[in-house]
Amino acid sequence: MIILQMHKFNILLKKLFYVIFFITFLSTSSTIVFAQKNYTIVLDAGHGGKDPGNLGRKGSGYKEKNIALNVALLVGKELQKQKDIKVIFTRNKDVFIDLWKRGDIANTAKADLFVSIHCDSHTSNAYGAGTFVLGLRGNKKNLEIAKRENAVILLEDNYKEKYAGFDPNSAESVIGLSLLQEENLDKSLEIASIIQKNFTSKLKRLDRKVKQDNFQVLRETIMPSVLVELGFLTNKKEGRFLNSSSGQKQMAKSIAEAIESYVDHLKLNTVTASVNEIKTDVTSKNDIEFKVQIASGRNLISTKSYNFKGLREVQRVEVGNYYKYYYGITSQYKEVLKSLKTAKQKGYTSAFVVAFKNGEKISVKEANKME
Ligand SMILES: [Zn+2]
Numbered sequence: 001m002i003i004l005q006m007h008k009f010n011i012l013l014k015k016l017f018y019v020i021f022f023i024t025f026l027s028t029s030s031t032i033v034f035a036q037k038n039y040t041i042v043l044d045a046g047h048g049g050k051d052p053g054n055l056g057r058k059g060s061g062y063k064e065k066n067i068a069l070n071v072a073l074l075v076g077k078e079l080q081k082q083k084d085i086k087v088i089f090t091r092n093k094d095v096f097i098d099l100w101k102r103g104d105i106a107n108t109a110k111a112d113l114f115v116s117i118h119c120d121s122h123t124s125n126a127y128g129a130g131t132f133v134l135g136l137r138g139n140k141k142n143l144e145i146a147k148r149e150n151a152v153i154l155l156e157d158n159y160k161e162k163y164a165g166f167d168p169n170s171a172e173s174v175i176g177l178s179l180l181q182e183e184n185l186d187k188s189l190e191i192a193s194i195i196q197k198n199f200t201s202k203l204k205r206l207d208r209k210v211k212q213d214n215f216q217v218l219r220e221t222i223m224p225s226v227l228v229e230l231g232f233l234t235n236k237k238e239g240r241f242l243n244s245s246s247g248q249k250q251m252a253k254s255i256a257e258a259i260e261s262y263v264d265h266l267k268l269n270t271v272t273a274s275v276n277e278i279k280t281d282v283t284s285k286n287d288i289e290f291k292v293q294i295a296s297g298r299n300l301i302s303t304k305s306y307n308f309k310g311l312r313e314v315q316r317v318e319v320g321n322y323y324k325y326y327y328g329i330t331s332q333y334k335e336v337l338k339s340l341k342t343a344k345q346k347g348y349t350s351a352f353v354v355a356f357k358n359g360e361k362i363s364v365k366e367a368n369k370m371e
Contacts, residue, residue, distance in 0.1 A: 128238075
């Protein structure tokens with residue numbers, strides 16, 4: 001009971017945080033420009049090759065791997081009609097792919113959404129469609145993967161030599177990633193419920209609801225991810241429906257439409273900063289620039305000092321889906337070291353120095369030689 005109340009309290013606190021954040025955001029930025037962005041959707045047809053998945057009732061001849069692939073391809077075909085949606089298939093033919101590899105494809109593509117498609121089976125006459133998101137038990141493993149991927153995504157391959165002092169295991173990095181996981185869970189629940197709504201209201205499938213479970217394929221991804229169980233191949237009527245091309249088309253259309261409305265919703269929530277808020281020309285273009293990187297993440301945060309523990313003149317730079325926040329921009333190495341010290345004292349314990357030449361990132365060592 002106490003745990004439940006704490007949980008409710010946490011949700012309330014989070015909502016309050018968003019409200020405050022939103023008000024702060026509205027009041028501090030003068031121009032809001034809607035982002036022109038492509039959304040990458042990874043469609044994962046379950047099983048394949050040597051792994052047929054479930055085979056339905058004895059003698060039915062159904063193969064989960066084929067039905068999943070057909071539906072995934074149809075979803076992709078529908079989505080590709082949208083200009084700003086990019087579709088990636090983990091497989092587009094009958095091949096076996098490891099579960100970790102499926103997640104890896106999505107992580108490498110920096111996908112906005114991962115949708116895995118399957119069919120259920122049971123010894124009873126159970127039927128109906130359900131959609132799963134990662135359960136809480138899967139979170140720990142997912143956090144490890146997020147840490148690893150985060151180092152790659154945020155800091156590029158050779159981050160060890162480029163960024164002295166970054167520690168993906170630091171408390172601060174881990175807190176950042178846990179917040180990202182919570183955000184992903186929220187979004188996964190959102191897309192899952194749109195899919196279920198389409199299945200049940202448009203196609204009149206029995207609603208087996210949105211559930212949390214510890215599917216390995218969902219543990220491997222670091223973006224909002226869902227696993228769809230189209231229905232039971234072991235149920236005579238439902239098996240026939242799912243194995244038919246008309247059934248597959250209907251299910252695919254439902255999923256595609258759900259993804260489209262999810263993306264529409266994402267668009268409304270994506271804003272980029274007005275140009276005048278990003279000041280890059282602190283020093284002349286040909287100079288070496290040193291900066292302290294204090295934070296990075298998916299959230300757009302206004303660079304006001306109260307958002308950064310009192311640090312002033314924080315610079316925000318958009319890098320792909322992420323924002324990096326820099327402090328203490330200077331051409332002098334000894335000045336940036338002072339700023340690093342200040343940032344650490346303010347609590348940015350994992351802050352580190354980066355260097356640029358002509359706006360291109362170079363190693364701090366190299367920059368030191370040129371200074
Ligand atoms: Zn399956």
